[in-house]
Amino acid sequence: MSEVSTENGTLKLNAAAREGGRWNLEICVPIPLTNMPKVFLANAEDGFGLAHVDHKGEVCYSDQEGESYDPTDLARVTAFAFQRACSVLEEASKKRSKRDFRALTDEFEGYWQSIPGCHRANLTAPPVSDRALYGQVNKDNRPGLGKVSLRLLALNYGSPKDQKAPNRKAHYFPLFSPILPPKNGQAISNEWLIYLIKEGGIEAQKESVKKGLHIFLFSQPRSEGLSLFGVLFETKILGKNKKEFRSITPFTVQRCWRDYLLERTGQISARHHVAVIGCGAVGGRVAEHLAMSGVDELTLVDDDVFTYDNIYRHVLGEGSAGTNKSKALRRYLSSKCPGLKITAEPVSAETWLSRTTQVNNCDTLVLTTGKPGLERHINREAFANRWPHRLISGWLEPLGLGGHVMVSQYGQAGCLECLYSDWGGSDPSMRVSFLKPGQSVSRNITGCGGRFMPYSSIHAARTALLICEAALGQKSGYSCWAGDASSSRSEGLELTSWYERCREGKPSGDVAHEACPCCSS
Known part of the structure; x- marks a missing residue:
């Protein structure tokens, strides 16, 4: 192996694989060694009919995807590249002599x-x-x-x-x-x-x-x-x-095209129509992940307008401010995921759910409205009218405490209503809440009209991922994630035993309630 030159941060070496020079190679070693060396046939025309040799004569001896090596060991890495390239050439030469060109035509493109x-x-x-x-x-x-x-x-x-x-x-x-x-x-x-x-x-x-x-x-x-x-x-x-x-x-x-782009992710297009009702920080991320995960069709339902207030925790940005959330989200996802059928419904959840034909075309309804009363009402309607859809409710705890997901479906025990225990009473608290009831957690920066619940884009994303896993799988029931409680404790908030239980690991036990007026009747 002899040095030819060093130019533009690359060390060029000449090498012959055997005495007599069966393979005359040029090895280009980047200095510093931030990438693997490139190996070329000294005469590119010698590569005709050889698999794994491109038009310029470069030998593809490694796909370099995740290749691990010591960037300080120049000699060893160069020797490895040389030996691996020679092995590739020897194998390709044997196939060429047998007129076996399948590997070459497979990489024609x-x-x-x-x-x-x-x-x-x-x-x-x-x-x-x-x-x-x-x-x-x-x-x-x-x-x-x-x-x-x-x-x-x-x-x-x-x-x-x-x-x-x-x-x-x-x-x-x-x-x-x-x-x-x-x-x-x-x-x-x-x-x-x-x-x-x-x-x-x-x-x-x-x-x-x-x-x-x-x-x-x-x-x-x-x-x-x-x-x-x-x-x-x-x-x-x-x-x-x-x-x-x-x-x-x-x-x-x-x-x-869509099928090819999905195949690059290891996924295939699924015959699955999901409606995301509520396109805020959580719902927007749910829609984005589902769009990139192979669902066949998305319907986005929200009558609200996207504002600057949510830019730092929503998938939408400044260009969407002042426009309807469902329409802006459709525009964003249509550009991001070509070929996916997306429908925007800039109406309230109640209005859209009254359109029976549209609702019946969906397989799964994701509820990310941030309105517990509304989602409980939808859950009751679904069970009372025997809807065939899977209902997936997802919501956040404040200050990064965690997030919850509940999958409900007529005919199965355990639903959103099971998580409450105030049937006929006045206590609206959840059995799975991470905060004890009666504590104020919303923030107010600009007055009563500007109240909001504090959580970040990371918290919205973690909850959205749980919702998507439920939407794409067949698992039913309750799931959650429990985050760090330091912010909540610093504000003097009291946590429930359910939070401590979830923080230690996955919650055990069935959340189905035998007295639930929806799924137990």
């Missing part, structure tokens, strides 16, 4: 992206042959560039986002058998593009001979799913029966 000049264009839905596809291309032919520069801005199905760039017809050609990529280290040639177009079929060949700019998107099968890759090019007619492809520019596709 990654290889294509490493070709100089390749860029990425967004696509909002999986391509299909019978759906018209369009692309917006930026064409730069200014004098002095030496050649025409092409760049695909985006692909679309007839509704371009950038109105300034013209929308051109694009073509999608699925390949039924995988092909090998262009040779490493070489530009895409006319000959290789002709070969690719031929593999695309008769329609691809017919389109390619037409004069002008072309946008061709291809797919080919891999072990799981499809590789998507494309090419921009111009066809120049040079004479009778003579043509030439110019400005050949590769591109890849950024998949922007």
Whole structure:
């Protein structure tokens, strides 16, 4: 192993894997060693037909996701990179000699992206042959560039986002058998593009001979799913029966459709329609987490206006101040989670619940209104009328003491009403409250109209996560989290034995009450 140079904070080394130099490699070691070294074939063209070697000749010997190493041990880390790269090359060479190119064609898309000049264009839905596809291309032919520069801005199905760039017809050609990529280290040639177009079929060949700019998107099968890759090019007619492809520019596709984006999180889209009634600090976070967790549809119900007062504990920000919470939340989540169906209902809970058809389309109703009396009323209505929905109530204790979640459903013992013991009486306290009754916990900064309960965004988020776990699972009953009580004690507040019990661990025992007028009847 010999040093070549040190430039721009990178130590470059030449190395041969064996005597006789079976693999001549260049190792680029960053100084300081904040990333793993990069290993290249000294001659990129030697990588043709080898899996895990990109167009530039870089050897993919590690995905570098969570790779642990000592950044002070330069020699050992460099030796590890060298040995691992040699092992990858040896294994790839054996497969190449047997003409086993499955690993190479599986990573075709990654290889294509490493070709100089390749860029990425967004696509909002999986391509299909019978759906018209369009692309917006930026064409730069200014004098002095030496050649025409092409760049695909985006692909679309007839509704371009950038109105300034013209929308051109694009073509999608699925390949039924995988092909090998262009040779490493070489530009895409006319000959290789002709070969690719031929593999695309008769329609691809017919389109390619037409004069002008072309946008061709291809797919080919891999072990799981499809590789998507494309090419921009111009066809120049040079004479009778003579043509030439110019400005050949590769591109890849950024998949922007919901199923793909969810798969990246290890989740799949679930046939689950959830209504979040109450879109405040807790409800807003519930909606956000559910939107990113694969639910199929969300309905957001709230007639209140979002104000500056809640900016530091709500998912919405300054731009939403003065607008209805449900509408602002829908706008925010639609941008954050493309493809999710979201309906905003800027009406009261009572009004929306009276719309039987809309309610019956939901599977789960999340109650995060911050109004215990209202949620008890909804719970009673649900049991009296045998609603099939799961009802999930979630609420916070002040000053970071904790949060509670109760899942209720007709036909199951244990419901929100079970947590109270004042049936026919005047005591509205809960059996699971963390604070003893009769204590004032709200704050007042600006007068009676400005009273609020003190809790932070972290407290809202912890409670929201509990609610989401209940909504996405099948577990019923009561759950909670118990936080630190130092703030409450410093204000002289008295805590219940239930808090102490929950603080020590998960609460034990069934909260169902045998005298409950809802679930026990």
